[in-house]
Amino acid sequence: MxxxxxxxxxxxxxxxxxxxxxxxxxxxxxxxxxxxxxxxxxxxxxxxxxxxxxxxxxxxxxxxxxxxxxxxxxxxxxxxxxxxxxxxxxxxxxxxxxxxxxxxxxxxxxxxxxxxxxxxxxxxxxxxxxxxxxxxxxxxxxxxxxxxxxxxENEVYRNGAKPNDLLVVTGDVGAAYMGLQVLEREKEVFKVNPNNQPDLDQYTYVIERQLKPEARKDIVKLLQDLDVKPTSMIDISDGLSSEIMHICKQSKVGCDLYETKIPLDPQVISTCEEFNIDSTTVALNGGEDYELLMTISQDDYPKIKANPNLTVIGYMTEESAGMHLVTRAETKIPIKAQGWKNFNE
Amino acid sequence: MxxxxxxxxxxxxxxxxxxxxxxxxxxxxxxxxxxxxxxxxxxxxxxxxxxxxxxxxxxxxxxxxxxxxxxxxxxxxxxxxxxxxxxxxxxxxxxxxxxxxxxxxxxxxxxxxxxxxxxxxxxxxxxxxxxxxxxxxxxxxxxxxxxxxxxxENEVYRNGAKPNDLLVVTGDVGAAYMGLQVLEREKEVFKVNPNNQPDLDQYTYVIERQLKPEARKDIVKLLQDLDVKPTSMIDISDGLSSEIMHICKQSKVGCDLYETKIPLDPQVISTCEEFNIDSTTVALNGGEDYELLMTISQDDYPKIKANPNLTVIGYMTEESAGMHLVTRAETKIPIKAQGWKNFNE
CATH class of the missing domain: 3.30.1330.10 (PurM-like, N-terminal domain)
Incomplete structure (x- = not known):
């Protein structure tokens, strides 16, 4: 290729x-x-x-x-x-x-x-x-x-989230995983026909997210400029659901995550449709997004609400309430980690 | 085995x-x-x-x-x-x-x-x-x-050696390499006869130096206690000659190393004889000794001279004089690095 x-x-x-x-x-x-x-x-x-x-x-x-x-x-x-x-x-x-x-x-x-x-x-x-x-x-x-x-100076751990804190994610999620799917498919095509010149124009964003991801240095500065110290923070390397579970377990809280709020790039949605994969599943379990997931106090909401880099996707609850995805149909289903499966492959 | x-x-x-x-x-x-x-x-x-x-x-x-x-x-x-x-x-x-x-x-x-x-x-x-x-x-x-x-607090680099400084090594050298030779030989014997029970008693020291080396934490404390700050220091992972060359090149000095002064364990000498390998060659090029090689000012000699952990093996010269091994026969031969040959193997 x-x-x-x-x-x-x-x-x-x-x-x-x-x-x-x-x-x-x-x-x-x-x-x-x-x-x-x-x-x-x-x-x-x-x-x-x-x-x-x-x-x-x-x-x-x-x-x-x-x-x-x-x-x-x-x-x-x-x-x-x-x-x-x-x-x-x-x-x-x-x-x-x-x-x-x-x-x-x-x-x-x-x-x-x-x-x-x-x-x-x-x-x-x-x-x-x-x-x-x-x-x-x-x-x-x-x-x-x-x-x-x-x-x-002010380090942020995974264990500081409190009930009622907002769950906030940077950028969008799921693109790196879909980029990988496109590249894997093209690899198979290439094996069959090495002379095939793939047209990857419509996958530019998802492929770039897989092959040349960026880290959110800008967010550390942004939070400083906005005078917001998250109560907890983690990077999204293994998929949204497994990172949410890390924060919840270490902070001893629960969480309601809203499916409709998860930020997805239009190219992720169209590629998911083409591959016939559920985009929420991709966002939750895809991994390699290198976005940041954080919780912030409700008091800080006015400071972040207009910012295009930050999306509120849910809020933290008491630990006993558990971790749930609130679906488009407004049903609650438990969040499970697909996590990291290298040893199974 | x-x-x-x-x-x-x-x-x-x-x-x-x-x-x-x-x-x-x-x-x-x-x-x-x-x-x-x-x-x-x-x-x-x-x-x-x-x-x-x-x-x-x-x-x-x-x-x-x-x-x-x-x-x-x-x-x-x-x-x-x-x-x-x-x-x-x-x-x-x-x-x-x-x-x-x-x-x-x-x-x-x-x-x-x-x-x-x-x-x-x-x-x-x-x-x-x-x-x-x-x-x-x-x-x-x-x-x-x-x-x-x-x-x-007082870091020591490779580049501080001066002409006339003493070249000092801790412990003894060459044992880890001879331990490797013994283990490689036993591996070949084992391939031929898996029931053979090797008697490795006479190689205990050299084998241990290969399989379970120690690092010279004690030397850092000793130098402090003796109030000696070496002018340069390096650890011996690739063999004495290549480490001497690092110090000489970075410090822009030359060196006379005395063959008769190189500290060898009796087990190294006997194992070298058995394998028909020159012990000086082993000491110079063997590697993996994890001893420390340092240069110290002549003024500090009285502080270290009685110490069994430290052996003076030569002294530094002007850069133009070059790097030499002074042999038992008192001839001078240039020091060459055999160095690290992983990519050649």
């Missing part, structure tokens, strides 16, 4: 570990005062004036991404984004990352350069210093492990 | 991601004041009073370890140690780690429990809080990515 136009292949063994890391990281610049020393010693040295958040995520080929339709540059970009999203979900400012890559010999140097170009782009856009990492060989496949650090 | 006496096999899919992480991390305790929030949210929250060091390392099955002789508990332990060693090489106190594991379905829950038991043991012994991580499936094999954080 995605043609490799770059025919140059430099064998990784030509550089060795140190030459390789030097080569791949030579364009990285340090922007943060908190970065005392970046790449090039046994460890990076950082100097924070505030509290620090740390989070880490692994992306594994064949589990989290498929290189038959994921361009390597996008993969590098996405590997940063999924970690930054966790930093922003703490109401923190992301400042540094480390990147470790395990890669088999089937990848030439040019492939690693593409991945690092994506990492560099993300680092520039999100203003992050790349301060360390490790590059090593693997017997099979590609694996990227990123650890992100950030600074925070 | 190492029999799996634990016949219980619980499929990983029985727990799902969240149940799995809860289950594996339930014994972890938080000891450090700087850990505000550990596992259980989008990110850990830390509050440091000093500067922070961050380092990360990947261990990949078939590249960095072989499960036919590496017990899983030792592997968990070692995955922590290799990172702590980098923290101590900055003259820092290690305080927190995050652990990410990618594992294929061939591993049952009990295998992950073993790995985590090793991680927990290392965390207890080295007084580290485990504050986060990720557990995911892989298509093939096992991979462990650890990120370690520490606090530091």
């Amino acid at each position: 995605i043609e490799d136009k770059n025919q140059q292949r430099t064998d990784l063994s030509e550089l060795g570990e140190f030459g390789l890391i030097d080569h791949l990281t030579k364009n990285f610049v340090i922007n943060h005062k908190s970065t005392v020393k970046g790449i090039g010693d046994d460890a990076a040295v950082l100097d924070f004036k505030k509290k620090v958040v740390v989070t880490t995520d692994l992306l594994v080929e064949g589990v989290h991404f498929d290189l038959s339709y994921m361009p390597l540059k996008h993969l590098g970009y996405k590997s940063v984004i999924v970690n930054l999203s966790d930093v922003y979900a703490m109401n923190a400012t992301a400042t540094q990352i480390t990147v470790s890559i395990a890669v088999s010999n089937r990848f030439p140097l040019e492939a690693l350069e593409e991945i690092y170009a994506g990492i560099e782009t993300a680092a520039k856009i999100y203003n992050i210093d790349v301060v360390g990492g490790d590059t090593t060989s693997s017997n099979k496949g590609l694996l990227i492990s990123v650890t992100a650090l950030g600074e925070v | 190492i029999e799996d006496k634990n016949q219980q096999r619980t499929d990983l899919s029985e727990l799902g991601e969240f149940g799995l992480i809860d289950h594996l991390t339930k014994n972890f305790v938080i000891n450090h004041k700087s850990t505000v929030k550990g596992i259980g949210d989008d990110a850990a929250v830390l509050d440091f009073k000093k500067k922070v060091v961050v380092t990360t390392d990947l261990l990949v099955e078939g590249v960095h370890f072989d499960l036919s002789y590496m017990p899983l508990k030792h592997l968990g332990y070692k995955s922590v140690i290799v990172n702590l060693s980098d923290v101590y090489a900055m003259n820092a106190t290690a305080t927190q780690i995050t652990v990410s594991i990618a594992v294929s379905n061939r591993f049952p829950l009990e295998a992950l429990e073993e790995i985590y038991a090793g991680i927990e043991t290392a965390a207890k012994i080295y007084n580290i809080d485990v504050v986060g991580g990720d557990t995911t499936s892989s298509n093939k094999g096992l991979l462990i990515s650890v990120t370690a954080l520490g606090e530091v």
Whole structure:
């Protein structure tokens, strides 16, 4: 599907570990005062004036991404984004990352350069210093492990939601999952007819949400500008229902989520219709949206109500009331997590 | 070689991601004041009073370890140690780690429990809080990515060595490499005759250095007690020669290393004789010793000279003099790095 136009292949063994890391990281610049020393010693040295958040995520080929339709540059970009999203979900400012890559010999140097170009782009856009990492060989496949650090003054946990708080989501949900469905379908078509040129114009948004997601750095700033501190916050990596359940369980509250309020992009709705999938199911269980889900006090409602980035989708209840979806037909059905099923696949 | 006496096999899919992480991390305790929030949210929250060091390392099955002789508990332990060693090489106190594991379905829950038991043991012994991580499936094999954080007041880089400084190494070197040779030989014997019971008594030390290395936390304290701040420091993961070259290049100095001064355990010498390998070559290029290599000012020599943990093995020279090994025959030969050859294998 995605043609490799770059025919140059430099064998990784030509550089060795140190030459390789030097080569791949030579364009990285340090922007943060908190970065005392970046790449090039046994460890990076950082100097924070505030509290620090740390989070880490692994992306594994064949589990989290498929290189038959994921361009390597996008993969590098996405590997940063999924970690930054966790930093922003703490109401923190992301400042540094480390990147470790395990890669088999089937990848030439040019492939690693593409991945690092994506990492560099993300680092520039999100203003992050790349301060360390490790590059090593693997017997099979590609694996990227990123650890992100950030600074925070008023961290927001998952456990602070109170009954009557509003449940608020940023952006829209379900698009990344539908993008994946489109890409998987095209992969099957390609297998049958490699000369087929797919017309993906009508799927631009959903595909981009899958291949090149963004993290909601803007929301941390917006909340500050609006003078709103959420009572709880989490990022949506596994689907709305499983994230709601995390907040409810850790905060010991229940929840009423309104089906009609869930923000869906028109392209999600049309793609769901085409694939004959229920769009609410996709929104609840799709995952990889990297939006933020938060609860805010009713007192803060006037501050957020006109904002196009924030949608109220329900409210929190007493724990004993349970977690429910209020459907279009105004019936209440319990929310269940489909969650994360990698080990079942 | 190492029999799996634990016949219980619980499929990983029985727990799902969240149940799995809860289950594996339930014994972890938080000891450090700087850990505000550990596992259980989008990110850990830390509050440091000093500067922070961050380092990360990947261990990949078939590249960095072989499960036919590496017990899983030792592997968990070692995955922590290799990172702590980098923290101590900055003259820092290690305080927190995050652990990410990618594992294929061939591993049952009990295998992950073993790995985590090793991680927990290392965390207890080295007084580290485990504050986060990720557990995911892989298509093939096992991979462990650890990120370690520490606090530091007087960090020591690789680039501070001056001409005439003494070159000092902790402990002894070469044992981990010879342990690997013994284990590889026994693996071949086992393939031919699985009923053979190997007698490894005479290799206890070298095998332990390979399978269950320790990091030199004690040296950071010792240097403090002796009131010695090294001018440069690095940990020995890739062999003495490549680490010396890092210090020389980054400090812009040369070096005379004395072959007769390199500290070798008697078991290394006897095993080298048995394998007909030159022990100096092993010490220079073996790697995985996790000792510390440092340079100290001549003024500090009286403070360290009686200490059994520290051996002076040479001194630094002007950069133009180059890097040399002074042999037993008192000839000078240039030091070359064999370095890291994973991509060539």
